[in-house]
Amino acid sequence: MAELTPDRVRAALRSVLFPGFQRDIVQLGMLGDVVIENGTVRVPLRPGTAKPEILRQLTAEIEAVLGREPGVAKVDVRLARAEESARRDPWAARAALPGVARxxxxxxxxxxxxxxxxxxxxxxxxxxxxxxxxxxxxxxxxxxxxxxxxxxxxxxxxxxxxxxxxxxxxxxxxxxxxxxxxxxxxxxxxxxxxxxxxxxxxxxxxxxxxxxxxxxxxxxxxxxxxxxxxxxxxxxxxxxxxxxxxxxxxxxxxxxxxxxxxxxxxxxxxxxxxxxxxxxxxxxxxxxxxxxxxxxxxxxxxxxxxxxxxxxxxxxxxxxxxxxxxxxxxxxxxxxxxxxxxxxxxxxxxxxxxxxxxxx
Ligand SMILES: Nc1ncnc2c1ncn2[C@@H]1O[C@H](COP(=O)(O)OP(=O)(O)OP(=O)(O)O)[C@@H](O)[C@H]1O
Ligand SMILES: [Mg+2]
Structure with missing residues (x-):
């Protein structure tokens, strides 16, 4: 059995798509550094949104995906606080176009x-x-x-x-x-x-x-x-x-x-x-x-x-x-x-x- 490593966790999380899109949370840069301790997998996530239904959906899906991985005893999804999320969130590039009103x-x-x-x-x-x-x-x-x-x-x-x-x-x-x-x-x-x-x-x-x-x-x-x-x-x-x-x-x-x-x-x-x-x-x-x-x-x-x-x-x-x-x-x-x-x-x-x- 392959050892449970952060890389394996990242690979598994490639199957978790951001709701409504065809891109996964890893590609989108939402995943922080994964930490594994005695079978507990800590997953820091910067979802770039505070919408509760999306956060719930992402958390549930991450838990489900990692729950199927051998060696995982517990999954601990840690959502970035709003201010941290704003600093490093995937929408950070979002800035108005100068001169363009709408x-x-x-x-x-x-x-x-x-x-x-x-x-x-x-x-x-x-x-x-x-x-x-x-x-x-x-x-x-x-x-x-x-x-x-x-x-x-x-x-x-x-x-x-x-x-x-x-x-x-x-x-x-x-x-x-x-x-x-x-x-x-x-x-x-x-x-x-x-x-x-x-x-x-x-x-x-x-x-x-x-x-x-x-x-x-x-x-x-x-x-x-x-x-x-x-x-x-x-x-x-x-x-x-x-x-x-x-x-x-x-x-x-x-x-x-x-x-x-x-x-x-x-x-x-x-x-x-x-x-x-x-x-x-x-x-x-x-x-x-x-x-x-x-x-x-x-x-x-x-x-x-x-x-x-x-x-x-x-x-x-x-x-x-x-x-x-x-x-x-x-x-x-x-x-x-x-x-x-x-x-x-x-x-x-x-x-x-x-x-x-x-x-x-
Ligand atoms: N109301 C209309 N009456 C007649 N022909 C139309 C009408 N609307 C679109 N068409 C024609 O239908 C074809 C497809 O339209 P259009 O290219 O605008 O669709 P699209 O949604 O942009 O397509 P794509 O998904 O490929 O980008 C074109 O040949 C266009 O001229
Ligand atoms: Mg078109």
Whole structure:
């Protein structure tokens, strides 16, 4: 039987994932120095959150995992005190982006539901309302902004490695796609997701922005985790399609935001029914009201229901999003309304928590 050592304990704890994420507590740097004394294993933990349900869940899981290890008589999980946790916690890198007033993440747990479409049109609709807007593509492996915005311009990089975003349609844009055609410049060496997302936040000269919209890849992976670890995200917008509404993975997306203390601003139901381009009749092919039910269940507002219309796809494929191509059309009006509601939801949050609250 292998001897019970701190290394073996660490290895075993690699199976304990932080609730809602696909990364474990060891990878996340939450585990302190393990001490073993006469079969008692002391596990110091800096969970980076004070949420009792998460602390309970982590403690129970650590006890269960180590309880299965031979030679373990007792498990003693020691949670770091709040102040110590704040000093060394995994969210320690979390600092606001200078000049950026708000960061809004557009996310979903499933792929292909229209996150990028919503992010782009929301960004442009906000800009049309006079806001200074940035748009960051956190989808490193499947970037879609260059096509959706119809630009192949490269961001310029200064000798001190500061990156200037591409200015397109009045918004500041950054995407891995801007770098992909000619291979990666030196700064992208080792293009791991977390490093790139961190660089997109920290090394980009975003300038003064009222709002940075972040187009997330699907799921709850490294990009999501890096974003919430690096910066205080003002709020999340969850995109869903009607047929997925009943599925719990939308709820999982909400749980993900909740567990990292990021408020969910609301839900966007996309591809909700079909509007015939010839006769303009609306056909709710997937049934109506799914997202509304979901919003009621989770206590977040339904921000918009965007129908499936060819103009949306054509706008995205053609590099001129529908809110620009047809600003007075019915779908554009829905995106404009979405922008207004997102801002209202953000303002409401600000009223609820006027002081900058540290991550608890
Ligand atoms: N309301 C809509 N009407 C018509 N087509 C749409 C609509 N919303 C999105 N699409 C189209 O559906 C496809 C997928 O959309 P999009 O790329 O925005 O999804 P996504 O959630 O960002 O996908 P991924 O998970 O791959 O990042 C695109 O071709 C887009 O143009
Ligand atoms: Mg996308």
């Amino acid at each position: 960061i809004i993440a557009v996310a979903s747990t499933k792929g292909g539901v229209g996150k990028s479409t919503v992010a782009v049109n929301l960004a442009l609709a906000l800009a049309a309302r006079g806001q200074r807007v940035g748009l960051m593509d956190a989808d490193v492996y499947g970037p879609s902004l260059p096509i959706m915005l119809g630009t192949e311009e490269r961001p310029s990089v200064t000798p001190s490695r500061r990156i200037h975003p591409v200015q397109r349609y009045g918004i500041a844009c950054m995407s891995m796609g801007f770098f992909l055609d000619e291979g990666s410049p030196v700064i992208w060496r080792g293009p791991i997701v977390m490093g790139i997302v961190r660089q997109f936040l920290r090394d980009v000269e975003w300038g003064a922005l009222d709002c940075l919209i972040v187009d997330m890849p699907p799921g709850t992976g490294d990009a999501q985790l890096t974003l919430v670890q690096q910066v205080p995200v003002t709020g999340g917008v969850i995109v869903t399609t009607p047929q997925d509404v009943a599925l719990l993975d939308v709820g999982r997306g909400m749980a993900m935001f909740a567990q990292v203390n990021t408020p969910v601003l609301g839900v966007v139901e996309n591809m909700s029914g079909y509007v015939c381009p010839r006769c303009e009749t609306f056909d709710p092919i997937f049934g109506e009201g799914g997202a509304r039910g979901l919003a009621e269940r989770f206590g977040v507002p339904l921000l918009a229901s965007i129908p499936l219309v060819p103009a949306v796809r054509e706008g995205g494929d053609g590099g001129r999003p529908v809110v620009l191509a047809d600003p007075d059309g019915p779908v554009s009006r829905l995106f404009q309304q979405l922008a207004q509601r997102v801002m209202a939801a953000v303002d409401q949050l600000a009223e609820q928590a006027p002081a900058a609250s540290p991550p608890s």
